[in-house]
Amino acid sequence: MSSPAQRAPLPDRAADTSPEQPWPVRLLSMKIAEYVEKMSVLWVEGQVVQLTRRPGARTAYLTLRDPDVDMSLSVAIQVNALDAMPTPLSQGARVVLQAKPVFWTQRGSLMLDARQIRPVGVGELLARVEHLKQLLASEGVFDPDRKKPLPFLPRTVGLVCGRASAAEKDVVENARRRWPSVRFAIREVAVQGPTAVQEVTAALAELDADPEVDVVVIARGGGSVEDLLPFSNEALVRAVAAARTPVVSAIGHDVDTPLLDHVADWRASTPTDAGKRVVPDAHAEREGVRQAAERARGALRRRVEAERRHLVAVRSRPVMADPSAMLEVRRRELDALRDRARRRVLAAVHRASDQVGHLRAQVRALSPQSTLERGYAVVQHSDGRVVLDQAELEVDELLRVRVARGDFGVRVAGLS
Template sequence: MGPLPEKAADTSAERPWPVRVLSLKISDYVDRMSQLWVEGQVVQFSARGAAAFLTLRDPDVDMSLSVSVPMNAVNAMPTPLTQGARVVLQAKPTFWTKRGTLQLEARQIRPVGIGDLLARIEILKRTLAAEGLFDADRKRPIPFLPRTVGLVTGRSSAAEKDVVENARRRWPAVRFEIREVAVQGTSAVSEVVAAIRELDADRAVDVIVVARGGGALEELLPFSNEAMIRAVAAAVTPVISAIGHDVDQPLLDLVADWRASTPTDAGRRVVPDAAEEGRLVATACERGRRALLRRIEAERRGLRTLRSRPVLADPVAQVTLRRTELADLRRRASTSIEARLHRAADQVEHLRRQVIALSPQSTLERGYAVVQHRDGRVVMDRDDVVADELLRVRVARGDFGVRPVTSGSATT
């Protein structure tokens, strides 16, 4: 088959690396890495002779590595190493070729102090605030009466009892969708985040309450975790933070849409008080009844005032008055029209007489005659007359024909 490829980029389906070669290549690459400092949370811890073995987990994501530590380094710690502790350690990465696993060989291990944790939380707080995750204008209003309340709390915890009992004491018909998760320890962040996302995806859930009954600073660290803060900020459903504490303020309080001082306070805030709302409804009904009675009485007074007016005391009076005015107007209109007709008749008669006086017939009756040629032209000049031409003479009582003896001035 020939020599194996030296580089991963030179491999192909025809010239692959065997698994042992790949493991050796990875081991060689990891061996060339320098020592480094890494931080994490102790998930599992066991001591075997001169060495201690633990699982170091990233607090923000579900990712872990196996670590071996000399027992003398563990014993040199100021406080005993326990599960859930936050530590930093100096280690050299190694790759176990037989199992194909990566692990760390630690030289030193140190606990992360409270001061360091608070400083990191403060840095994260400023970073998230600069991104606007804590701005008031992005906070959503809490519904007045949610259909279903999502509750994320510890398993069989007093916080769950406080929220549920106080809410049902105020509104007995309230419905809960409860997710019991770890609220401290190595899996708290992942479980709380998963529960928030699950409830946020449920369209029947109108508000989500994240409740825990307080605790020491170390126990409240999951509620200042960046992954949890971003999950709450990305939720569509309004979120109430109900972490009972006196001094320390987890970042969850800042990103939540409303902060309750305790789980009991959250139970009182998440639903209205049925008795109080009943009193408000009764008060509103009474106020409405009184307002309606006052309105009815005011309308009655208005009707009485209207009925006392003369126009309503004798409704026919206005009709009679208008009827008289209408009859008078009709008489005046009739007289005016008759006068106009008489004047128009006189004018017509006058014009008729003028037409008669100026008509050709009147002229003929006074003894005049009209002489016309055969084609109807009127004879205007005797020089137009031709001898023996047949002319038509029209008089007042008919017409007749004549023939001139001669033409011109010698006409007979």
């Protein structure tokens, strides 16, 4: 076994390490500390989620969280820097820090050594919200075409609200006044403070994944601009835009317009208004059904009366009073047509008989038999040829003579 003196030197760069030549943890921590030490002093913004300040201590500690994602850093700051702030620092406040990143090798953790701290004013916060609004609008997140219609009668209404809040009471009571059997799936979460965005987003995702929930209401009562900032958070706005279930925004009062109002599928002016919008009014629906049934009965009654009048009019016609009258007319027409056809057929037969008689007389007059009856005869050779010329005859030739009634033979005695 080789001694420590014989071991190969450790690699200088992380890319040169290998299973045979790894860095020990202490060296990695030192390398990270050296890298972090090269970073310049910088300004960083975040939300204070925890503040620890012990009496008599010169250093205070706080946790700075990114309001858009679940990520935070520990910060050490001199007490005199906190005392220099115009107002005492409280949890949930938005601040900007001038700090130097520091890596603690013993604990293997990164923290910030703050030099200055300033609160983020309401005007600046509103300006950032307005900038985010324009950015999201340019992406089409607020387009009316992507908004989903609310269901007529949801099976279950999802409700995201504060714990034991008046907004929950307003939504539930007003909805049940309109439709007593409505069901709610309520998720009570923080609606202000550093965890509000994360809890509201998680509750929305849970309700959106529930197939029984047909609409989700995000409700909160009124409050200051800082209190309502979570509902203008980009992460929450994008989560609402991506939700499969229609979302109703019921934040604050009419004058409060967080970005959630623009991305939601329907904006309620108050939580009370949301309770009235998510379900129909049972009394109004019953009245509508009653009126529709009355209109249907009236229409059916008018149709029956009209058909009855039409039937009476049809039955009052002469043909319906005496059905055989129409048959008699048709029978007389048929008899007249039959007589006319018979007369025409007989006339055609008579004309044809006359024509046959005329043709028979013509044929008889033109026939050879008629010529023979006038005394003429037909003389033929023994082979049947008709004698047409005397030169064809020979003495003692036997000829056949045909007369009107019969024939006889003759012999040529001589030729003149």
